[in-house]
Amino acid sequence: MNDIGNMSLTGAIVQPPSPNFAAGLTTVDLGTPVFELALKQHAAYCEALQRCGLTLTWLPPEPLYPDATFVEDTAILTDRYAILTRPGALTRTGEVSRMEEVLSSLYSTIHAISEPGTLDGGDVCEAGDHFFIGISQRTNEAGAKQLADLLAAYDYTSSFIDVREVRNILHLKSGLAYLGDNRLVVIEAIAGSELFADYEQVVVAQGEEYAANCVRVNNYLLIASGFPGFEKRLHDLGYQTLALEMSEFQKMDGGLSCLSLRYPIQNRER
Numbered sequence: 001m002n003d004i005g006n007m008s009l010t011g012a013i014v015q016p017p018s019p020n021f022a023a024g025l026t027t028v029d030l031g032t033p034v035f036e037l038a039l040k041q042h043a044a045y046c047e048a049l050q051r052c053g054l055t056l057t058w059l060p061p062e063p064l065y066p067d068a069t070f071v072e073d074t075a076i077l078t079d080r081y082a083i084l085t086r087p088g089a090l091t092r093t094g095e096v097s098r099m100e101e102v103l104s105s106l107y108s109t110i111h112a113i114s115e116p117g118t119l120d121g122g123d124v125c126e127a128g129d130h131f132f133i134g135i136s137q138r139t140n141e142a143g144a145k146q147l148a149d150l151l152a153a154y155d156y157t158s159s160f161i162d163v164r165e166v167r168n169i170l171h172l173k174s175g176l177a178y179l180g181d182n183r184l185v186v187i188e189a190i191a192g193s194e195l196f197a198d199y200e201q202v203v204v205a206q207g208e209e210y211a212a213n214c215v216r217v218n219n220y221l222l223i224a225s226g227f228p229g230f231e232k233r234l235h236d237l238g239y240q241t242l243a244l245e246m247s248e249f250q251k252m253d254g255g256l257s258c259l260s261l262r263y264p265i266q267n268r269e270r
Helices: 035-051 090-103 141-152 228-236
Strands: 009-014 055-058 075-077 082-084 110-112 124-127 130-135 157-162 176-178 183-187 200-204 215-217 220-224 241-244 261-264
Touching: 009 035, 035 055, 035 220, 035 241, 075 090, 075 261, 082 090, 124 176, 130 141, 141 157, 176 215, 200 228, 220 228, 228 241
Parallel strands: 009 055, 082 110, 130 157, 183 200, 220 241
Antiparallel strands: 009 261, 075 082, 124 130, 176 183, 215 220
């Protein structure tokens, strides 16, 4: 079980932060990130992915794009094809062309979101064969519709969730995660959505919203450290957790899912 249906994840694309990481975009006021500490936290994150059984593809730091360490926003990866996004922040557009070069060696079929659509990968939560797509300050209705149409062409279903008025989250996945087992982690602000009615929900309390951005990777669940109550609930549900320090990335609106593009074994026959 993992964060893309019930398929085993085999690899991930990662990119360490660049020295000008603090020049990136952020909507929070938690202080300036310490670059050296961010590097250590990123290295620990990558070690955790390897412990989960993933082979890593490393991209070099790119000072032209201080947000580029958040590689998840540049693409949506499935077992059959990749979709290049069109980030809602213009300063991040160049990150996508660099990612296309990497994905061309992994995927024979690559689609792309086009103008006027905008889409950040952080607004897309895979839950088996269903995708929750967030309408946010970075992902607009046109981009969400394009993604939904691309998914439908391959028999995936999807639904839209408007999070533009939800406090304390930038992307949908800042407040929603799929754990497998038909179970979602959700923040209180969106827990009442009828779209989640068929799922068991693990609701994150107010003030602990950051903990909701957790990542299922094969037999492990990556979680942000500092939320012992949430971690205990996950243990009680039978999950094996790996708690990671994320303080420097939180200062830049980043979470665990943002720091990698995880992909499964491809099944081109499906």
